[in-house]
Amino acid sequence: MELENTGSPGTWGGGLDGGLDIIVSGLASDAHTWNLVYLQLFLEERGHRVRNLGACVPDAMLVEQCLRHDPDLVVLGTVNGHGWQDGERAIGALRARPELVGTRVVIGGKLGIDGPRGVSHTDRLRAAGFDAVFADHAGMTPFRSYVDALPARVRT
Numbered sequence: 001m002e003l004e005n006t007g008s009p010g011t012w013g014g015g016l017d018g019g020l021d022i023i024v025s026g027l028a029s030d031a032h033t034w035n036l037v038y039l040q041l042f043l044e045e046r047g048h049r050v051r052n053l054g055a056c057v058p059d060a061m062l063v064e065q066c067l068r069h070d071p072d073l074v075v076l077g078t079v080n081g082h083g084w085q086d087g088e089r090a091i092g093a094l095r096a097r098p099e100l101v102g103t104r105v106v107i108g109g110k111l112g113i114d115g116p117r118g119v120s121h122t123d124r125l126r127a128a129g130f131d132a133v134f135a136d137h138a139g140m141t142p143f144r145s146y147v148d149a150l151p152a153r154v155r156t
C-alpha cells in the first residue's frame with residue numbers, strides 16, 4: 001500500500017526547482033517499513049519529491065507505478081535478507097519494459113544475511129541491471145553523494 005506522502009516539496013513532474021521525482025519502494029517479500037520512511041525523509045530534506053510505495057510491493061505494481069509516473073530515480077530499500085533475490089527479479093521486470101530500460105534504478109539496505117561480507121550480492125545486483133547498489137554497512141554517505149551528483153531532468 002502506498003504510504004501517505006505529506007510534505008513533499010513542489011509538484012511531481014515540475015522539475016523547475018532542481019529537485020528530482022523519486023519513487024521509493026520496498027520489495028515483494030519485505031515487510032519492513034521504517035527504512036522506507038527514513039529514505040523518504042532523507043530525500044525530501046534534500047529537496048526531492050518522493051512517492052513512497054511502501055512495503056511488500058509486487059514486481060508488477062512497481063513496474064506499473066514506474067510506467068505511470070516516469071520517475072527520475074527509483075530507490076528500492078530492503079532489509080529482510082531477501083533483497084538480493086527480490087532485487088534481481090524486480091530489476092529484470094523493470095528492464096524488460098522498453099520504457100524503463102534507461103530509468104535510473106538503485107537498491108540499498110541489508111541485501112542479504114551475511115552483512116558486510118555480502119559483496120557478491122552487490123556485484124550480482126549491478127550485473128542484473130541496477131545503476132548503483134548501496135549496502136547498509138557503508139552508511140548513507142555514498143548514497144548521498146550519488147543522489148547529489150544527479151542532474152535534474154528538464155521536462156518540457
Ligand code: B12
Pocket residue numbers: 029030031032033034035036038039075076077078079080081082106107108109110111112113114115134136140143
Ligand atoms: C522492526 C523490525 C521488524 C518488524 C518490521 C515492522 C515494520 N512495520 O517495519 C517485523 C516484526 C515485521 C519484522 C519482521 C521480520 N524481520 Co525484522 N527487524 C526489525 C528491526 C528490529 C528494526 C528495523 C527498523 O525498523 N529499523 C529502523 C530503520 C530506519 O533502519 P533500517 O531498517 O536498518 O534501515 C537502515 C539501513 O538498512 C539503510 N537502508 C535501508 N534500505 C536502504 C536503501 C538505500 C538505497 C540506502 C542507501 C540505505 C538503506 O538505511 C536505513 C537507515 O540507516 C531489525 C533489527 C534492527 N535493530 O535493525 C530487524 C531485522 C531487519 N529483521 C530481520 C528479519 C530476519 C526479519 C524476519 C525474516 C524475521 C522472521 N523470521 O520472521 C521478518 C521478515 C518479514 C518480512 N516479510 O520481511 C533481520 C534481517 C537480517 C539480515 N538482513 O541480515 C533484522 C536485521 C534482525 C536481525 N538482526 O536479525 N522485523
